[in-house]
Amino acid sequence: MTRVAMLGGGNWGTAYAAIMADAGCTVRLWARRGEVVDEINTQHVNSGYLPDRELPETISATTSFADALDGAEIVVLAVPSQTLRTNLADWRDLLPKDAPVVSLMKGVELGTGERMSQVIAEAGEVDPDRIVVVSGPNLAAEIAARQPAAAVVAASSPRVRAKVAEASATAYFRPYLGTDVVGTEIAGATKNVIALAVGMASGMGMGDNTMASLLTRGLAETARLGTALGADPQTFLGLAGVGDLVATCASPLSRNRTFGYRLGSGMSLDEVIESTKQTAEGVKSCESILQLAESVDVDVPIVENVAAVVHEGREPKDVVGALMSRARKLETN
């Protein structure tokens, strides 16, 4: 049985721990709060995040990251993107020297514009060949209910990605192998921002034409940015690209879409932040993705307008006009 350290016991960390346990791994899950750890160990549930999923007994939890990491053959990271660097400062010296380190996160760091694999390599002192990114249309609650879904397991090393895919394959979760770490990460982070935009439109009462237009043009700017950063354009047509964009933009389960919906339906930014208990990565990543795009001179108008709402106090209804009145251009540019 492969021994896995899952660092993060929120929605996705818990659901992914269950995938790996169902795939035959033994999972030691680190969570910050003692009550979460006690509940997992005694009642085999994480009721604050996945109340309907009974967890296998091969998942045990601990508040000690040293304990979670001891003997781990695969390390999986599932914390908010903006706290990862600080977390790694605590974990770095305890990370195993030869195990794959998997990022489940979909964000870009504020300030540095770094993707999560870059933060892991830098702050965790992990050899890039050992870093794996898992991304796709993976709403945690549906996967916890064992509804079939697929994802990309991307890494530069064939051996490393095969090991993580093998340890994540179940009857309801199908990993595909990928080589494009950059594209997989840019797709995963940027779709959260597009989902904020779609949510705002929906909250303002707009229908499916608006959603499809935002989704399609959102994919265009995601691919433009990713390609400029060295990604394979094909990645954006795959599970981490179109797949995740469709799932996140369409689903009321998405925290990002819901955040946007609340803003679009008239709640203030403070009210929406107050009402959002889980991580909606796009809220912070819209700013870092915009800066990243500026650094490579790529136009990302939807990301820019979402950032204007979330960080500059613009009204959602005002940015509709800004997007619709942009200069005429070829669709394919």
Ligand SMILES: NC(=O)c1ccc[n+]([C@@H]2O[C@H](COP(=O)([O-])OP(=O)(O)OC[C@H]3O[C@@H](n4cnc5c(N)ncnc54)[C@H](O)[C@@H]3O)[C@@H](O)[C@H]2O)c1
């Ligand atoms: N939920 C999903 O459906 C889903 C699916 C795929 C990817 N993701 C990605 O996975 C990552 C984690 O998301 P999630 O859904 O588990 O979020 P979450 O909000 O449900 O859980 C986040 C976890 O991190 C912990 N945390 C918060 N602040 C922390 C800190 N300073 N240090 C350490 N831990 C801290 C929380 O206590 C919680 O256990 C995100 O990047 C998200 O985009 C989520």
Ligand SMILES: O=P(O)(O)OC[C@H](O)CO
């Ligand atoms: O709930 P969200 O918006 O963070 O989206 C969750 C997953 O990324 C969907 O694949």
